[in-house]
Amino acid sequence: MLYLDHAATTPMRPEAREAMAPYLDADFGNPSGLHAPSRRAKDAIESARERLAALLGAAHPLDVVFTGGGTESDNLGLAGPCLAGSGRGGVVISAVEHEAVIETARFLGRLGCPVRVVPVDRFGRATPGDVAAAVDESTRVVSVMAANNETGVIQPVAEIAAAAREANPAVLVHTDAVQAMVSLPVNLGLLGVDLLTVASHKVGGPKGVGALVMRPGIELEPVIHGGGQELGRRSGTHDVAGIVGMVAAAEAAVFDRDRFGRDVGEARSRFEAKLTAAVPDVVFTIGAGADRLVQHSHFRVPGISAETLLIRLDGAGVAASAGSACQSGALEMSHVLAAMDLPAEEAAECVRITFGWTTSPHDGDSAAAAVATVVGDLR
Numbered sequence: 001m002l003y004l005d006h007a008a009t010t011p012m013r014p015e016a017r018e019a020m021a022p023y024l025d026a027d028f029g030n031p032s033g034l035h036a037p038s039r040r041a042k043d044a045i046e047s048a049r050e051r052l053a054a055l056l057g058a059a060h061p062l063d064v065v066f067t068g069g070g071t072e073s074d075n076l077g078l079a080g081p082c083l084a085g086s087g088r089g090g091v092v093i094s095a096v097e098h099e100a101v102i103e104t105a106r107f108l109g110r111l112g113c114p115v116r117v118v119p120v121d122r123f124g125r126a127t128p129g130d131v132a133a134a135v136d137e138s139t140r141v142v143s144v145m146a147a148n149n150e151t152g153v154i155q156p157v158a159e160i161a162a163a164a165r166e167a168n169p170a171v172l173v174h175t176d177a178v179q180a181m182v183s184l185p186v187n188l189g190l191l192g193v194d195l196l197t198v199a200s201h202k203v204g205g206p207k208g209v210g211a212l213v214m215r216p217g218i219e220l221e222p223v224i225h226g227g228g229q230e231l232g233r234r235s236g237t238h239d240v241a242g243i244v245g246m247v248a249a250a251e252a253a254v255f256d257r258d259r260f261g262r263d264v265g266e267a268r269s270r271f272e273a274k275l276t277a278a279v280p281d282v283v284f285t286i287g288a289g290a291d292r293l294v295q296h297s298h299f300r301v302p303g304i305s306a307e308t309l310l311i312r313l314d315g316a317g318v319a320a321s322a323g324s325a326c327q328s329g330a331l332e333m334s335h336v337l338a339a340m341d342l343p344a345e346e347a348a349e350c351v352r353i354t355f356g357w358t359t360s361p362h363d364g365d366s367a368a369a370a371v372a373t374v375v376g377d378l379r
């Protein structure tokens with residue numbers, strides 16, 4: 001099988017598996033207890049917290065909140081500050097955010113928080129000026145993703161953060177760095193943000209675990225209430241193995257970033273060059289038009305629907321996707337492509353191929369050959 005859907009999820013890195021093993025077995029204690037097995041589990045979490053804080057530029061380990069994944073971190077990153085102190089702070093988001101951000105903003109809107117959605121250009125980028133224009137006195141959180149999950153387009157987050165603060169120095173800037181973290185340097189300082197969301201399973205850790213990393217002193221209203229773990233910011237018994245695995249995977253991904261960039265970059269160049277040679281009318285949505293993550297290729301073959309192409313590719317042992325499948329697996333019109341002003345007929349043809357840490361440069365050739373064969377058969 002040729003797996004080309006690493007943005008959906010990527011295989012577990014061996015470093016994560018090895019780090020997790022003791023906590024799935026002998027060191028099974030609940031970290032919130034008073035005995036030795038609990039202490040071992042708690043030590044593992046606090047060591048993971050220190051390492052993730054260092055990796056993502058948090059001033060203090062306690063500025064890391066472990067969560068149940070990227071979705072939950074996004075919820076907490078927006079709702080946490082907006083609802084803190086029984087407030088109803090406003091949010092400003094870009095039109096191409098992940099559903100975890102968009103739906104949280106909608107939820108906050110239903111609670112009475114002012115919500116503004118900033119449009120994007122034809123490559124899916126929000127401009128600092130448009131974001132600043134949407135910020136006003138009521139704005140508490142601005143959330144713009146580091147890179148888009150469908151197209152891989154990179155947002156000018158640091159410039160957006162600076163412009164937003166100029167418009168209102170009290171705003172907090174959150175970024176969803178779930179897709180960016182595997183191939184770009186990601187930390188609070190570099191991105192100039194106050195809150196940052198990461199997810200384990202996109203960097204080679206287990207699913208169902210993530211983190212929200214913050215600058216010091218940010219008050220959060222929890223979105224999950226209960227026993228008061230994570231200083232009351234996120235209740236629930238910790239997934240010890242998951243947390244340890246996420247941090248091991250994140251460290252391995254950072255260590256592996258240069259090699260990843262070379263191999264994946266080579267695979268994508270070969271894929272796009274060979275597919276263009278074999279199917280001259282193929283259209284790459286982003287191409288050289290904007291900065292994009294090295295692992296993403298987003299394209300359409302005129303006259304062939306994404307659904308048809310993906311089903312045929314699956315039949316040929318190739319796993320790819322169209323950026324937006326809903327829970328049932330059916331393809332929906334992508335809000336990202338709609339915001340980029342792509343006509344619905346073209347959006348319905350768009351396919352996303354994403355390479356990952358297990359990709360070799362040669363996989364780019366195989367991917368192009370597979371797509372070209374399917375297109376040839378269909379035509």
Ligand SMILES: Cc1ncc(COP(=O)(O)O)c(C=O)c1O
Nearest residue numbers: 069070071098100149178179199
């Ligand atoms: C940009 C982005 N944000 C958030 C998420 C949600 O993360 P999780 O699957 O860990 O809930 C994803 C996953 O698809 C994503 O790509």
